[in-house]
Amino acid sequence: MPVTVDEVRRIASLAGLRLSPEQERELVPQLAEIVRFAGEMEEGAPLPASPAAMGEPPGAPGPPEAPDGPAPDEPVASLDRRLVLANAPDHRDAHVRLPAVHPPEEP
């Protein structure tokens, strides 16, 4: 894939990132090299037979399946709200407060 400035901007937008012109200049050749490197998977490596194969788990045995099927759907205690709010950049009462994204009203 040719890595162009437009392509990097498109990917950045998908990733929720905004790049400065300086970052773009640095990242385009670096990503081109990384993408070439990522393509070093041998041609002999088989392509997945079906879309389902794309979600295949690690080759080694992972955690065994629960013998009795999925665990029951039971409510458990979640984090204390005060602790959660203490980490918020801003909050009011019991809510995370977001910055205004509209211009201030004219007086």
Add this chain to the structure above:
Amino acid sequence: MTRSAADRELWRLGASEVAARVRRGELSAVAVAEACLSRSERVEPAIRAYVDMESGQALERAAAIDRRVTAGDDPGPLAGVPVAIKDNLALAGRPLTCASAILEGYVAPESATAVTRLLDAGAVPIGRANLDELAMGSSTETSVFGATRNPWDPRRVPGGSSGGPAAAVASSGVPLALGSDSGGSVRQPAAFCGVVGLRPTWGRVSRRGLVAFASSLDQVGPLARSVRDVALCLQVIAGADPGDATSADRPVERFAEEVDRLRPNARGLRVGTLAELAGEELSSAARRDFRSALDRLATAGAEVVEVSVPAVRSALAAYAVLAAAEASSNLARFDGVRYGRRRGGAEAPGGPRSASDVIESSRSDGFGKEVTRRILLGTFALSAGYAESYYGRAQAVRSALGHQLAAAFERVDVIATPTAAGGAFPLGSRVDDPVTMYRSDLFTTPASLAGLPAVSVPSGLDDDGLPLGLQLIGPAFGEVALLRVARLFEGLTSFDRRPVPAGEVAA
């Protein structure tokens, strides 16, 4: 030696000895903590292993351990053992930075399960150790707090991403540290710093409270100056956890006692080498060291057998794609809304535009260069038109690798490789060359992709006097046999793992 002089040397002790003596009431946990804190403070200006020291809390916790011993209680198998904790593992009530600006101001609301188990076993955290930003890197140079230095030569990197834990253990600031390993982040810094580092089987240790990087790869693992100490730590942290649905519900063996039953020799042991990683990637010193390591095992009676695992040739690239893809997804949670650094909004220059403007501003300002590169690669590898040829192919490589390694373990007990292609490289030499940096993980990514346990054990020194490591890989959940082979190899190796005196680490 006077008592006070002996106390000052307590930082030299390993974890098993500290715990045994504290439990017997022969040694004060406070004295050990003071010695390790003092040692750490002495070497820290040159090594910079820590994001933050926890001196006050450490001494309080150590005093509580001593009180329990005096009262006749057993504080646990790690009683009074000072530990460093990589700062992507949560410690309740303390900042958790992942060495990233994006987590500015964040305080962990609860402790990681592995950390809780350490604390319950009597360990004494003395500091939160440095790492590559969000555990992405092989040199601990991408930390927002600056680079950690290799205690063997402060002009060199300690490896990464668990460079802080490895440097803290190698410089004898602590006998034990907790790191995390996605593609080699415990094993490679262990090799570079001349200590032992274990990546347990995926699922063996709970990841609850470990900040996620690549969830199908991440694993918590210990670093120490001996195989025995690593085994003791694994015994404490392993086991199912209701807080991590991916933790395996399997019995936890008595790893420390098992490695004490040392094999008298290597007769009957089959050691595999990988035909596809034959050594052209290695420095001449690393090649010589690896051959010497195999010779030592063979002389002790082991049968060295070459096995073919063709997919290892593609493992590094597949790892890069899969780890980046998972990172791009996991890191979507850092949006400046609920926690961490927030930028943009009404107060931003030029005024507000939209909610996504706040998110993009926060993320772009909070992530460093390497994290940004990986998010972009991962987003690309998952995007329409490329997902099949990158992500899909990488998953196919991973699946083939798992099957091929499982077949290899029908023929051998462990697979041996060098942990890295050479000794620690100079600071700054690869940080702007991402692909060369990624190639640092050539030997460690196959076990990561297959979810297998692997341990790095010091094997010798290179031409510059820097440590090299031997990696031993075992079958899934085969840590007992793996650690016993590691202990055997440790005994066959006249590796000088002396703590580096502070005077030798002057920058």
